[in-house]
Amino acid sequence: MATQQGDSGTDGGSVRRRWEPRIERLKRGWDRYTEHRIGVVGLVILVVFTLWSIIPGVFAPHSTEWIAYIGEPPIESRLTAEQVRSLPHPPAFGDPFFAPLGTNANGNGILSLLIYSAKNAMYIGLAAGLLSSLVGVPLGLISGFYGDTWIDEAIQRFVDIMYGLPFLPFLIVLVAIRGITTTNIIIGIAVTSWLNNCITVRGETLSLKERSYVESAKVAGASDTRIIFRHIMPNVLPISFVFLAQDAAGAVIAQASLAYLGLADFTANSWGIMLENIKSQGYIFDAWWWLLPPGLALMLMAASFYFIGFSMEDVTNPQR
Amino acid sequence: MTLLEVNDLSIRYAIDDGSAVHASDRVSFSVDRGETYGLVGESGCGKTTLAKSLVHLLDDNGYIESGNVWFDGTLPQWADENGDAKQSVIDDPDKPVREDGKTDLAALTNKQIRDMRWRDIAIIPQSAMNALNPVYKVGDQIVEAILRHEPQTTKAEAHDRARDLLERVGIEPDRADDYAHQFSGGMKQRAVIAMAMACSPDLLIADEPTTALDVIIQDRILEELEKLQDEFGVSILVISHDISVMAEICDRMAVMYGGKVMESGRTEDIFGETANPYTLGLKNSFPTITSADQDLVSIPGTPPTLRDPDPGCRFRERCPFAIEECHAEHPPMYDVADAESTGRLREATDQRAHGSACYRIDELEQLRTDALNEDTWTEQRIESR
């Protein structure tokens, strides 16, 4: 009886014992994170945008095909000349139609477009951020671990070269070569934004390398890969998450800038395209309800990434 | 003549959740002119905090809760030609200046205390090795201090004085034009000492002056300090966890534990007539104090957190001699000589006299004997398990 109890106790206990410290650590991290108000705000914004991305239909008053005066598709009537002339229409609340943020020149509701566009920014931000981390972190690790060898030198020279190429124009060339699609834009942003990750991770690795536990692992005969991935990487990961968040923010802005320069997939619903449209159709100073929301959304999305990134930096910073 | 008189000084660190760390609790001691006074204790006992609080150099969340710091000296604008407080200032009830001309540093504003810092009280910080700014020449940093407090001095004069000071601590005057990274560890320490003497302060606070140094340099630094004391007649407040250093240089000292002064008095009294279980334990753990053939015994357990402590004796958790009474309230300072001679507990009235905060100083002989026995400390550990 007692033995049985002990056994089951050990079983459950070992699992619990294995996980408890991690859960505890996570909980502590979370507590420390929530001390930062901007981190919480960033998270809330991001959650809202995530919800917009996943279930836009719940938030948006209309679909993106909705047209003022006519309504949802299937569209089987036409706007009158007078109706066309009233577009872009300022915010309207039921009379003659419901569009709380007004419409663009085609009669689509700005609020609906705004909500449906969250997905694109989210996708580009996360994908480009992740991708540039996937390039920058391993390269930085390798460069740092083999510091002061030809490998490090080669990677650093390569970084130097990449720094010499101005980001945005270089991105334009890349997109021009590969064609204007969202995937190519993500690749372009990633190719040009991994540099900072690489340099920071390299510095971190250089100092970690000198730590005693790495030294002892070396003495114990651990392979280079094992040391890098088992001993150094876990310590570098927190800072790379910070960079991931910052890269994601940068990517969101970069995509909008590309859209401004006319290099964005126009069929995708995106905030950059909305701004691009107001420019190319000539309503910048005539339709504030069309000009402000996409810019604010871009700003909030990028800011939420920054907020989260900087709060995480505080949490992961061992000094605090 | 008393230079510094600390009365019932309590210092707190505010914590976000509303509680406070009682870094120093109703601490009293006094330093005479020309004297070397020591504050000794384990790290975290509040001694550094205490020293920093004298010149308001606490971290942002630290503050003086209560108490006075009477210092024999006053603000330049309150002083007459001799440096003594003007009568008009003494008479002004709004000004924290006492009848005997002493000023309550604790009551000064930040702006006021800045004029007192370095000019009257210089401080050599714990990490003196890193206390030199790497981007400025060492000499310039001394000059900066001189010009701050003696604005009428010309730059050339200040430079001359800086070189002179360096020379006095055994550094070639020409090194004044070097940067800190060009100095060795000991040289940096001495440079800071030289800087501390730049304005001939009355009190020099030396926070762990020897900690990061090797033994030979330690000695030299201590010599340096003593030499300066002779030369300038400055009083030195030494703070250290190293009881052997203290024994060497201090005239009088206070042993601190958990923000409280456990025992205070003349150095020879403290070491010769030790009257507090904590001091006894502390002595056990240092080789030079006890005889060479004895094993070192460390006090088991860890220092208490000082976050809103309960009223009992701070040391009782680790004390092998703790009794019922110790849990109720922290003992006041009892006069040791009195207790020894009369066998009765009497609260100390003279800060200078040998005092100890322990309810059991009436059984001092017993305590001293037991304390020498290693088992006393280890048994206690077994019990506490």
Added chain:
Amino acid sequence: MSDNQSGSSRRRFLQGTGVAAVSAGLAGCSGNGGSDTETDSGGSTPTDDQTPTENQQDESDIPRGGIFNLGMGTAPDTLNALASSSAYASIIYGQTYESGAAIDPVNFEMHPNVFTDWDYEVLDETGETDQPNTELYINVRDDELTWNDGTEFTMDDVLFTYNYYMDQVPGGYAASINPIVSIEEHDGDWDLVMTLNQPNSTFAYDQFGLPILPRHRWEDVDDYNTYAPQDTDFGGPVGLGPGVVTRYEPDTAVEVSYTDREGEYTLSNLSWREDVPGIIPGGPFVDAIRYRVYSSESALHQALFNGDIDSLYSSIRTSRIEDAQEDENLELIDGFDTGYGHYSFNLRRTPLDDQAFRQVLGFAFDDVYWNQQLSRGYEQEGDFVMPPGYTAVRPETGTDQELLTGPSTQAFAFRQSSPSVPNVEAIRSFLADGDIITGEGGTYAGQEYPGSLTGVTSTQSEQVHDYSFGPVESEVLVNADEEPDQEIRVNGQTITEINGSPLTMLLSPASESPQTAQMVEDWLGSLRQIGIPVDREVVSFNTRVTRAYGSEDFDMFSMGWVNLSPFATNTLYSLFHSDNADDHSVVETEGDDSNTDTLYNNAMGYGVGENSGADDLINSARTTLDPEERNDLSREAVERIYLDFPTMVVSYGVQKWPVNTSEWGGVIGNIPGPGSTYLGTQFLQVYQQE
């Protein structure tokens, strides 16, 4: 006005169709390709009678002085007229050059200018084009003409000019220069004789329209490309025109001054000008023209409404038309397009090689959505490859059908079952039943067609392929939002099976022409509903030009033409003659020179195969020197092209040229390109209101 002929003899690629053809300066394409005209304007088409605005004012009463400010959305590329490819440059250096003959923008007649008189003789009546064929006899004006740097003009300069052109053949003028065999002094009554290797009915427009160059400036220029007039001691181009470039900051500000030439410039006093309605002789009346360059359309329009500029190049953008109408200072000058926007098809590919299939592409195009909604009524529905302003060569001329709206121009109108919904059934059965519009009257896909205007019929008389409809297989249709229930089979196969991919439409980034992008989406959607697998590919202007005109690697693309010749013949020749198309029917092997990367204007390959072409009609028109006969033939060719449908004319821009008429008078309206092609004309007659 003759001065702008140098520009108008050159066709420029227009990058989009319709509304947003004028791209933002940033895109940069416009400066290069010259997306110069086409915009849209205030709701109505130009006035019906199409007579130019009259300016009945006595020349002597006209006040002189003042500086006219013109805004441009794109910077000029160079003042070198031979190397420039930008319309924004031509309106500047155009003020400094004159050509042999001048056109008037009202009747499109050629008038004396530097040449006082001319005649021709056809040497070889067969019309063969490989030998000396036609001689042109020219008299050169010898009275008091001076160059704008003060040097005296002589006949020698003319000889030099043409020989220089023949030697250098600057790209933009190649089509006009290549036919010239020689130019010499005439040993008889005439001054000069020019020999052509082909009869050309519009020589006065083509060959005499070239800018005349000063020998003393150009004879040392070994390569025209390297000459930069702005870097010379004179600081600008030297020519016979009224203006002197007094300031040239191409990125921001350019000034052409007329005051230096006061009294020297006499070509505007020529008597023919008095006879053309709307034209005011005796100009220029202003002291100078200032061109201000803006980086964006928004900034440009803002400057207009702020009063920083008096007018802007080309046409106002649609979104600001109402603002302009409300602005009491501004007036919108109506005008016609000088070209058209189009979607063109590669006739070398199946099933685009079948006229009937192409016609179906026209049925699916929702013109109303384009013209009325996306273009807000500021585009005119497209039909023929000649814009409505060029009435002489429009097939409606001489019939009782109305311009643009007559039933014979509606053969390929949108077939809709309800507003904006394509009539899928009717269109499918048009294909499946073997229908084809050949020019015969009848009912096609549910709509009446009275028959062709000129009596011409299409090249094909029946469908080339068999069409049927079956289950949806092509991926692009399976995934389509439109969810078509059937897919087309061409001779039993799906189009994706035949070509390996769906038909692909090339179009410009939405930033350059957002409305076009939307229209194409709508059109492709309709096609997918019918069951035709189509997709789109967004490529930049340059790529599109290379793909379409260089390597002919496309199925369909959207673009536009501007500055077409009002005489039709050379437009028809260069855009629709098989001479100007690469024949990809020959198997391409390495080193095969017959298919070049040359940018042939006939990208469609129209006339290359047996199933299409108007070569015969175009040839006859080109060699017919009698204008009436020539126009008849041109009209037939135009309608043949319409029926053959190698290109779908999407629309013509309605020009709305904004001018601050509270301060300026004298501008002429109801002409083609009032603010672009014939801007030079406007400069010669604009004057400050008192």
Added chain:
Amino acid sequence: MTRISGKYLAKRIVVSYLTLLVIMSLLFVLLRSMPGSFITSMISSGMTAEQIARIRETWGLNEPLWRQYLNFMINYQTGNFGRSPTYNTQVWDLMIRRMPRTLVLFGSTFIIGFIVGPLVGMYLGWWRGSRKDKSIFSTSLLLYSMPSFWISWLFIWVFNYELDLLPSAYMFTQFPEFQWTAFTVMRDVLYHIALPIMSLTFIGWVGSMLIMRPTMNQVTDEGYVFLARAKGLSERTVMVKHAARNALIPVATGAVVSLAFLIDGSVIVENVFNWPGMGQIIVSSVLNRDFPVAQATFFMLAVLVVVMRLLTDVIYTYLDPRIKFGEGE
């Protein structure tokens, strides 16, 4: 007094030069990988094969690609940037004309950004965790998140469109009615540069602030800051003279990174404000496939970055006496 040894400097210059060579090669490959060519706008329908060949020859396109590459590399060594087909002028002239304008805009933004950024970073880092720090820091992150073209539009809207206070385009009054003197030129440029600079610095200063703030915060724990306080120095002196001076060192490294950020910003801002600099033509030359101009602008910007990196190394040695390049390297 320089702390950089000549040998080290020489080595750095050689490495920088090699870096530039690689950048140029990369550029050549990349630019020519783009579909299309500027030649499309020069060839028209009526031209004979011979004429086309001649145009190709004029622009050096008749030669094999490796030969074009060699020509390009060799020409650049001698400062021969070639001719622009779209601007029909020597590319060098174009650069000479436009580079200073970009440098004026860019330089002033850079300077303002690097005064304001570290200054704010200094205060925030000093008072890190205070309410003021929190609110200013989060606001600045919001600014940092704004698309530069969008904020430029907003500025134009307010200051030009609504208030009509400042011009929204150009560097000079186009057709001035005043005499050009040194004073009027200055005044005029200031008048025109105000909005572009506002737009650029509105966002641009944050970058250096983000570097300054944490390092500033770190140095507050340093012994020399404590000592400076203990000396009786005022808080301000301690913060500026002792803390900030040390915290500035990493900011110098960050300068290169924010340089890249500023280049992006000025590309956009030059386009929005019609500022006739390099940023305007770098985009259009890529879109027009004007390879000579694109190559030259990329090259100039690369030179700018490389030179800036060299400069930071020099500045570094002045900021931090501990660093001595070339010794023990």
